[in-house]
Amino acid sequence: MERMFGRPVVTQEQMRARIKELGKQISEDYAGKDLVLVGVLKGAYAFYADLARAIRLPMRVDFIVVRSYGAGSKTSGKVKLVSDLTEEIKGRDVLLVEDIVDSGLTASYLLKILTKRKPRSLRICTLLSKPDRRQVHPPVDYVGFNIPNQYVVGYGLDYQQKYRNLPYLVALDQVAELDQEL
Ligand SMILES: O=P(O)(O)OC[C@H]1O[C@H](OP(=O)(O)OP(=O)(O)O)[C@H](O)[C@@H]1O
Numbered sequence: 001m002e003r004m005f006g007r008p009v010v011t012q013e014q015m016r017a018r019i020k021e022l023g024k025q026i027s028e029d030y031a032g033k034d035l036v037l038v039g040v041l042k043g044a045y046a047f048y049a050d051l052a053r054a055i056r057l058p059m060r061v062d063f064i065v066v067r068s069y070g071a072g073s074k075t076s077g078k079v080k081l082v083s084d085l086t087e088e089i090k091g092r093d094v095l096l097v098e099d100i101v102d103s104g105l106t107a108s109y110l111l112k113i114l115t116k117r118k119p120r121s122l123r124i125c126t127l128l129s130k131p132d133r134r135q136v137h138p139p140v141d142y143v144g145f146n147i148p149n150q151y152v153v154g155y156g157l158d159y160q161q162k163y164r165n166l167p168y169l170v171a172l173d174q175v176a177e178l179d180q181e182l
């Protein structure tokens with residue numbers, strides 16, 4: 001069995017099962033639509049790759065890079081657009097794929113800037129949500145897991161740009177142990 005560090009907040013097996021369900025639901029909801037699946041990088045890269053392959057529809061893929069956390073584990077409060085989409089979204093059905101909705105600031109910012117481009121629909125799918133931490137309340141249409149108010153890493157999520165490659169999700173307070181073992 002693979003070595004694990006502490007007790008994961010979400011295990012690989014739980015991820016796999018939930019992403020399969022989300023893929024099925026999205027495939028039903030977007031049947032016959034002009035879906036553009038937009039990954040919000042960097043954090044969403046792992047979830048995006050798994051979710052995209054669980055969706056059985058002809059769809060476009062695209063990515064947008066935004067950042068607000070910098071080196072720490074607290075939002076700067078300001079979302080910066082680092083790199084924009086490459087596809088036209090006007091008249092199309094856009095589904096944003098996030099790793100986490102925490103304060104809600106990133107998701108709200110994206111809804112604001114992308115609505116101006118007149119997609120036919122614009123919704124959000126997030127692997128993780130921390131409902132207790134919201135500063136603003138963007139509508140979130142698909143949620144993989146609601147988690148408690150703790151900073152988490154792994155499965156795409158970083159601390160100081162590391163630990164994104166962990167195949168499961170752990171709390172940041174287990175990172176000292178991770179550093180010794182990785
Ligand atoms: O709801 P919020 O409080 O806005 O937090 C959510 C955002 O925070 C993280 O991005 P980050 O700025 O850390 O960049 P990254 O995706 O490159 O890790 C994460 O990927 C979300 O996009």
Ligand SMILES: Nc1nc2[nH]cnc2c(=O)[nH]1
Nearest residue numbers: 102150151152153157158
């Ligand atoms: N890595 C990581 N990034 C975040 N961005 C917003 N919340 C979190 C979190 O809990 N962990």
